[in-house]
Amino acid sequence: MNYEAILQEVYQEAKMIPTIGNVSTSIPELSKVDPDKFGIHLTTIDGEDYGVGDCNEKFSIQSVSKALTVALAFSFLDEKIWERVGVEPSGSAFNSLVQLEYEKGIPRNPFINAGAIVIADMLVTHLKNPKQDFLDFIRLISGSPTVDFNFKVAQSEKDFRFRNAALANFLKSFGNISNDVETVLDFYFYQCSIEMTCKELAHAFFFLANEGKTKSGVQVLAQSQVKRLNALMQTCGFYDESGEFTYKVGLPGKSGIGGGIAALYPKNFVVATWSPRLNEKGNSELGMSALELLTTKTGMSIF
Amino acid sequence: MNYEAILQEVYQEAKMIPTIGNVSTSIPELSKVDPDKFGIHLTTIDGEDYGVGDCNEKFSIQSVSKALTVALAFSFLDEKIWERVGVEPSGSAFNSLVQLEYEKGIPRNPFINAGAIVIADMLVTHLKNPKQDFLDFIRLISGSPTVDFNFKVAQSEKDFRFRNAALANFLKSFGNISNDVETVLDFYFYQCSIEMTCKELAHAFFFLANEGKTKSGVQVLAQSQVKRLNALMQTCGFYDESGEFTYKVGLPGKSGIGGGIAALYPKNFVVATWSPRLNEKGNSELGMSALELLTTKTGMSIF
Amino acid sequence: MNYEAILQEVYQEAKMIPTIGNVSTSIPELSKVDPDKFGIHLTTIDGEDYGVGDCNEKFSIQSVSKALTVALAFSFLDEKIWERVGVEPSGSAFNSLVQLEYEKGIPRNPFINAGAIVIADMLVTHLKNPKQDFLDFIRLISGSPTVDFNFKVAQSEKDFRFRNAALANFLKSFGNISNDVETVLDFYFYQCSIEMTCKELAHAFFFLANEGKTKSGVQVLAQSQVKRLNALMQTCGFYDESGEFTYKVGLPGKSGIGGGIAALYPKNFVVATWSPRLNEKGNSELGMSALELLTTKTGMSIF
Amino acid sequence: MNYEAILQEVYQEAKMIPTIGNVSTSIPELSKVDPDKFGIHLTTIDGEDYGVGDCNEKFSIQSVSKALTVALAFSFLDEKIWERVGVEPSGSAFNSLVQLEYEKGIPRNPFINAGAIVIADMLVTHLKNPKQDFLDFIRLISGSPTVDFNFKVAQSEKDFRFRNAALANFLKSFGNISNDVETVLDFYFYQCSIEMTCKELAHAFFFLANEGKTKSGVQVLAQSQVKRLNALMQTCGFYDESGEFTYKVGLPGKSGIGGGIAALYPKNFVVATWSPRLNEKGNSELGMSALELLTTKTGMSIF
Structure with missing residues (x-):
């Protein structure tokens, strides 16, 4: 799979989607963020890294x-x-x-x-x-x-x-x-308040796609625990939009009101997106769209 | 109306009613109270005082x-x-x-x-x-x-x-x-945390039966304000049992989890009761029974 | 009390109040009613009748x-x-x-x-x-x-x-x-679907102000039952606006989405109003205003 | 994978689990079912059939x-x-x-x-x-x-x-x-009211594991639609116990108060269970346990 090309495509197409949301105003510090930031980083199970856009800028993972x-x-x-x-x-x-x-x-x-x-x-x-x-x-x-x-x-x-x-x-x-x-x-x-880049976030979630082992090989959870945590993210990771995310994207993931999302395809890849404009349920508009495009284009979904 | 005799009757009859509730345990200090305390004090609009039982003991009005x-x-x-x-x-x-x-x-x-x-x-x-x-x-x-x-x-x-x-x-x-x-x-x-006796409580509520004037003659609220405050107690004074109290007693009043109740018949009397055993809605069991007996015996109700 | 003059005053003043509601559209038949109808009828405990406006037109009491x-x-x-x-x-x-x-x-x-x-x-x-x-x-x-x-x-x-x-x-x-x-x-x-005029409605509720006896002297409820039914109307008669009505008017009553209201002052009078424009809680706008004016002007309220 | 042996193991172990629920009494006809019926049928993506227990008895799929x-x-x-x-x-x-x-x-x-x-x-x-x-x-x-x-x-x-x-x-x-x-x-x-055996039910759900194609090769849904329907079953298929089922079993599925469950592992297998004793959420007790055992033993889960 040519992830580099796919990520580029996803990035370009997602950028064209008109957004209506704005950055979170729940706390003043978050409201200062540039609403048009947008980055994606994908790490394959083999450890290859693919990034696009503002994927190396720190944001509040919330x-x-x-x-x-x-x-x-x-x-x-x-x-x-x-x-x-x-x-x-x-x-x-x-x-x-x-x-x-x-x-x-x-x-x-x-x-x-x-x-x-x-x-x-x-x-x-x-x-x-x-x-x-x-x-x-x-x-x-x-x-x-x-x-x-x-x-x-x-x-x-x-x-x-x-x-x-x-x-x-x-x-x-x-x-x-x-x-x-x-x-x-x-x-x-x-x-x-922790801040990470899309790349760092993807790496941090790597163990959930890798049967419990981090990118550097440390076993932080048992394989069975990882499955359960992924299952939990699938049903509950996106607040009251978890069904929608599962329906459209079909991958376990977790979002934050800083505009970040981490998602993963077990034994295949981890992906992190960042775009601070939120929809009314508090999830990143472009992030959700980008991940939907990604699974549509790759045909990769757990279902 | 022979209030003295009536209060005695109410007190004796109410004491016979089997109670099932207990004192409030919401805070340790309240749970120390003797559950079997029971007092009533009634003050007529003319300023006459009638007390029975533990009507001169201080309790937490809550x-x-x-x-x-x-x-x-x-x-x-x-x-x-x-x-x-x-x-x-x-x-x-x-x-x-x-x-x-x-x-x-x-x-x-x-x-x-x-x-x-x-x-x-x-x-x-x-x-x-x-x-x-x-x-x-x-x-x-x-x-x-x-x-x-x-x-x-x-x-x-x-x-x-x-x-x-x-x-x-x-x-x-x-x-x-x-x-x-x-x-x-x-x-x-x-x-x-304020503590009062039944007598003090009845006096404190006197102005609500007396068109805004305290027992000592100070106008603390306008007449129209008193009506509105009484109306409010009628519909909301007993938490989720306000309808029941209105239905059975038919007087505006206010209860507390210390077991106290103050109620009044505009232009006629004020009455305060104290009995710490509470029903499941958080209102004094005996207090409610006593007031129902009082209005039944006197035929006095605003309705 | 010069009820005739008072009713005239109430009627004239209430008519000046700008209304924003409309007639009920819950069923087509009700939505056909002329929204600007407005009548009041008051019957005293002595049986005297006072009417004003469209008080002799039939409406759906709902x-x-x-x-x-x-x-x-x-x-x-x-x-x-x-x-x-x-x-x-x-x-x-x-x-x-x-x-x-x-x-x-x-x-x-x-x-x-x-x-x-x-x-x-x-x-x-x-x-x-x-x-x-x-x-x-x-x-x-x-x-x-x-x-x-x-x-x-x-x-x-x-x-x-x-x-x-x-x-x-x-x-x-x-x-x-x-x-x-x-x-x-x-x-x-x-x-x-029953239809009545304000006058008929006032007469129908007469027994609730008269200790259970109708205008023609038939005892339909015991005195104690009447008190309880009045108490119930006081706390629950106006849907989720019962507190507001009690607060502002201070009389037991019952409303309908046909725009009618019946209310009463025990041992004093019964009053019925009709004006089809409803507020957002489903109660007659002008009817509520008229009754508030009435109790303010007469100083008559159970509280 | 030796499904025959695994199903036998699952069946025997599940039968040992003490059950506390009873058959549905929501309608009299359902309450007549023998509560101790228990069957499992699994069909692999290659069309192989494995059945155990009462897997060929009809039950109400509800x-x-x-x-x-x-x-x-x-x-x-x-x-x-x-x-x-x-x-x-x-x-x-x-x-x-x-x-x-x-x-x-x-x-x-x-x-x-x-x-x-x-x-x-x-x-x-x-x-x-x-x-x-x-x-x-x-x-x-x-x-x-x-x-x-x-x-x-x-x-x-x-x-x-x-x-x-x-x-x-x-x-x-x-x-x-x-x-x-x-x-x-x-x-x-x-x-x-439709009645099926476990085997028939597994076959009916086959297309959801097989990218939209039935066992006999008819394309009833597009591949993308199948993914979405599976996603939906994952988040919502077990009423207010969907999270629990996803957490413990990790497969999309749907239950009924007749005691039946159909679940599937995309591109791998379909499985149907039947046991009429329900837990308090209305799902088959033994069915859920059997499926949890199945995914634990096979290590097969979408997560």
Whole structure:
């Protein structure tokens, strides 16, 4: 498969698609991003790298990080995770409190904010130096020692924390947060503030396409765990648009309101896209279109 | 009307009713209360006082205070209050977040927790020394300078604040809290911690039966405002049991999870009851029964 | 009190209020009504009649009839009614199915459509000739033998029955409809199609202000039952605007999407208004304004 | 891969798993089924057949038929289907009306009852003899001319139709049913009453594993359509347990309350299971366990 040519085609065609969304304004720091940035990076299972557009610029991975905190928590807690969070799609917005009330504080899945906060609580409990240890994990799987938090973004999240603070306190009121609410939120805001390029992000997700092994050969999850995490991304990775993404793209993936998406075709490739204009469900408009073009052109889909 | 005899009868009959509820365990301080306390105090519009049982023991008025914060906010903001909180019954539990999400941060009424927190925010904005000024207001309307906060209860509320903190942060995320979340919650917890006897509580609510004038003759609200506040208590004063209370008792009133209830028959009397065993909706079991007996025996109901 | 002068004032002032709503378009027959009709009729407890505007024109009473079916069911089933329907305000639209699902087929109150359909089912069970017997009851309490169904309206309701058919089938699936769904709906559509003038409507509700006795002296409900029915109208009579009506008008009443409202001040008067322009909650705009003006001008309110 | 041995192992191990569920009692006809029936049939992409247990007994496929009505509607309406029904998991029970109200009559996906009724409406519109034509389609794809409706089951569904009648009327009230409600329900009940053996069911789903071609070589859907339908089954095929099934089994599939499940591994195999004991979400307990064992033992999963 000539990935270089395909990526170029995808990139050119996607750029022609008229967009209507704008960058996230949920926190001021994110709203400063140039809305017309657009990059794609694909890494094959053999380790070949193909990039196009702004694929080497850093951006805020935001909720894409949720797949990675789950991976880390999964690596030491395994199936115990599911005592405190579910594996079902939510049918609601990513920051909804409604289902949480009906379901007594057990978030539907670890990719909505409530679920990610519970996972953050697990990491705060199990890691010695939570923020640093998580950063080290990201550096390990991405193979990039320069990956870092963006402190301004983390602070901006903290300044406009109210919805997440509501979720965390609500979870705590149901007994589903063990640590101090502030500590957990602090970890969560830092986790979301991580910055990576499309290339780094693709590398970081490589182990999910490679039966648990990173590009550099470290086994971070068992093969069976990887399958389950991929399955989870398939049903829940795109908030209340997970069905649409599965329907149109047919690959497991995870999006973030920074405009990034990481997706993968098991045993074949990992791909990361970045375009900050979001649709009304909070997912990258061009990113979704580009991935749909990619699977249409390559005929590659898990289904 | 021989209120003395009637109160005795009501008290004796109500005591015979088997109760199944228990004291509130929402905060440890409240759960220490003797569940079998029971007192009633009635003050006629002419100022005559009739008490029975434990009517001179202090108890935590909790949400009964919500009627009094609304009265104070109403006295200087008048109808402007309703730009930030509604006047409709909620059809949900007192601490639900569900409707708040559907209705974009405008609480249905000022007697559910979310609404009371918005009212607390108004008072924090308008009062110079919010906690002291509110206490002074309570002392004024009750005519009792010894009425005070219970600091242990306030602290206990603070220690187990998570549900209310979730509500306050949620409101703030919708822009419906002007002050710092912590400051507003601090005021709210103190307001709920106020302790009064049945007699003091009846006196404090006297102005609502007396066209706005306190027992000592101070006009704290206009006559038309009193009518509206009474109307509001009628439809919303007992959480998701307001219809039941209106149906069975037929008087405007307000309850609290400390087991207290204040109710009134305009131009006739004010009555306060205290019995800490709560039904599943969070209202005092014996208090509701006693008031139903009272209106049945006297034939006095606004309908 | 010079009711004649007051009604004139109310009528003139209300007519000046700019309206924004339109007539109901829920069924074609209703949408044909002249939107600018406006009438008021007040009957004092002494039997004096005061009318103004289009108070002697027939209109479709629609949901105002729900108070009268409850009265009739109450007269032979008494408190047993409440085994199948609640007394709490709903906090939702009049035709919502949501709460019904959460609350397993027990409608929140008899004034939302679901509750009224359950009451209709009770009447179908208990009356020999349900439609005729109910009509006879209306003729009895209104003192007007010419009151009748409007067959075109009933047929139009039947033709556009889908929401109500959904409710009835949903209730049946929970076991809360005893008779055939079609039979119950047929009764319900006829009940809603009754036509009356403001004067007839005021007379029909007279017994609710008169301790259970009609204008002609027939005791149709016990005094205690009347109080309870009034209480119920107070908390639930105006759909999801019951709080607002109680707050502003302070009288028990019942509205219909034909633009009619019946309200009453116990032991004082009954009043009926008609103006077909509805606000977004489905209540008559001018009717509500007129009643607010009336209670403001007379100072008469139960609170 | 020695499928014969694997199926035997799966069958024996699954039989040892203690079950707690019971057969569906939603309609009397279904409740008569022997709860301990258990069969599995697997057909490889090369056309080899492997069966075990009661794999050649007919059972009521119920909601498994929903995948097949979608396939048929998809074959002539293609993407137009999605103007009237969504592709998102629902996060609710299969027969919930709640989301339908919030989302104005557009069912979340075609596999919840509301969505399947909309698909049924499309077929009633587009097919000349809807019931017969659909049956012919099933006979074609399964290669079995003896597949038929069970008239007793269809009648039983009709007798206990109330929840589905509520859904259909509710959809009609939103304008999302074109035909007569009765006609659509009649088709829907017949569709659900179809009886097949595990072997027939596996053959009927063969085209979904075989890029659109039936076992006998007829192209019933385009390759891209098959991918999309598989994607849809992956996210929505098991009601509010779709995430769990995806997580544990990792194959697209569809279940029914008759205890049947059809699932497939694209380009590899189709498998059908039948065991009537249902878990609380309405899916076959043993069927789910058997499929989990199958993918664990074969290591075959799309992820």
